[in-house]
Amino acid sequence: MKTNLKIKVQALGDPTRMAIFERLERGPLPVGEIARGLPVTRSAVSQHLKVLKIVGLVTSQRAANRQIYRINADGVAGLRDYFDQFWRESLQAFKRAAESSLKERP
Amino acid sequence: MKTNLKIKVQALGDPTRMAIFERLERGPLPVGEIARGLPVTRSAVSQHLKVLKIVGLVTSQRAANRQIYRINADGVAGLRDYFDQFWRESLQAFKRAAESSLKERP
DNA sequence: TTTTAAGGTTAGTCTTCACTAACCGTTAGT
DNA sequence: ACTAACGGTTAGTGAAGACTAACCTTAAAA
Incomplete structure (x- = not known):
């Protein structure tokens, strides 16, 4: 499962995805609610959620x-x-x- | 310092930078040694190290x-x-x- | 002093990918 | 059945940034 870690970090590397991720910290939300307040369209949010789901960060x-x-x-x-x-x-x-550097100059 | 966290994740979001990062896990290394074994030029490694240094992940x-x-x-x-x-x-x-869902259907 | 190796910087190219717009399916309400 | 709201999908575009090549400085060895 260590392989997944890199793609998780990669997924969170995108600022918008990170924002979505943090939006879910306090509890579950529908897509529209997540999109509300974010400076991107609902479509973009949907795509990001797909990625977050694939890498196993959300369900x-x-x-x-x-x-x-x-x-x-x-x-x-x-x-x-x-x-x-x-x-x-x-x-x-x-x-x-x-x-080891202590041994070199005692 | 919570602001820095996002740019740290962003920095590690790049696979090459992540590889460099992991290369340093076991101990300090010179640039050339890091570049050895990576599929990119030393110049690229140098640029990545600069980023990792700026965000505070390496010294x-x-x-x-x-x-x-x-x-x-x-x-x-x-x-x-x-x-x-x-x-x-x-x-x-x-x-x-x-x-709360337990209260809804007791 | 010349040479060699190590590392940082810059300019320019090229690929990746985040985003929007338009469309489709689905569910609930009227 | 019709309508409205919610979400997912796709194609196409635009911008961010990863990479290479060439050049520079610095330090030690010849």
């Missing part, structure tokens, strides 16, 4: 006429875990580097 | 001829914290939604 569920989108918490957890792991690894690398 | 330090790049752990921690916070918030929103 959708229809209620009659409406399509309700919500955050996929598991997808977000994956991102957090990735950066947490990355952070740990780079910190460890930093320690190793500090120790 | 650089010169050693004689070479420019050594390393991960900025604080920058990564910011990303992790953001997604962790986002994850918590969306989970909470999910619980709220589940509870």
